[in-house]
Amino acid sequence: MIDDVLKNQNVIWAFTGSASFVIQGMQMPVHDIDIQTDKDGAYKIEKLFSEYIVAPVQFCGTESIRSHFGKLMISNEKVELMGDIQKRLPSGEWENPISLKELIKYIDFEGHSIPVLSLEYEYHAYKILGRYDKADQLLAFIKNSSYKSQ
Template sequence: MLKAVYDLPEQHASVLTLLAARIDPADYLWALTGSAGLRLQGVDLSVHDLDLQTDAKTIYLLEKKLAEFMKVSVHVWESEHTLSYHGQAEIDGLQVELLGDVRHRGVDGVWQPPLDIPSVLVWVEWRGLQIPVLSLAHEALAYEKMGRKQKAELIRSAIRKGTL
């Protein structure tokens, strides 16, 4: 298990603590992804919201567990590069994105299979909690597939610097 490299802003920390208590990652398959997951693993960047990635079944369980906070019900969402289930909650003024069965469009235009989350899951010890995140190597590839080359390079730079 890795130790968190950077902490989160207090509002984010408070909401993540609530999420970990309400949706125990030992019981539900989810991973903190996006800027917060990257920051805990040593990528020095600003955190604006919290993103939880899961599978198609678990996203609906998360939605139920967070029912009083849900602003956007879980639905299918598609962009040029990404297809997933998506829902949005707001907890103490902080946006929490729920993503399920995330797929990326291949160069041939065909949607790739959803991510096998356990295969890229990393556990980070943060403030006495065990937080599941997606590996930096996976995150770099995912950002590249979404066309976000600068973010992918920032992640690869953190990997090269050995902040882990």
């Protein structure tokens, strides 16, 4: 449903996190759906799915990550929107928001062409966030499977 609504909109977006990993062939549970976009995309997606808002998009964060963040509940699935994500670098500075266009790849999944972030990018992002277990899982999958990067 999400991709059906967004495919005809002028929004740069991609699935990220566990939903993206499963779409790309990894085996793991999916507890929510994460969508990464830019700042404008976060607010546009929120507007397009306004009847599903649980937490409105607003700029917020933690010690290690910040974004224009909001939550939706669509068909009993938690959906998190993240626009212009910035991660805190080891130097303590915040990285600039990334340009998603170069990181998105399209995967044929259940008859749909689904935008996802490359697993290589995800691997590096999890390392910056200090989530080494997840980064190690991603690296092992990249090295030991038929996964093809962009």
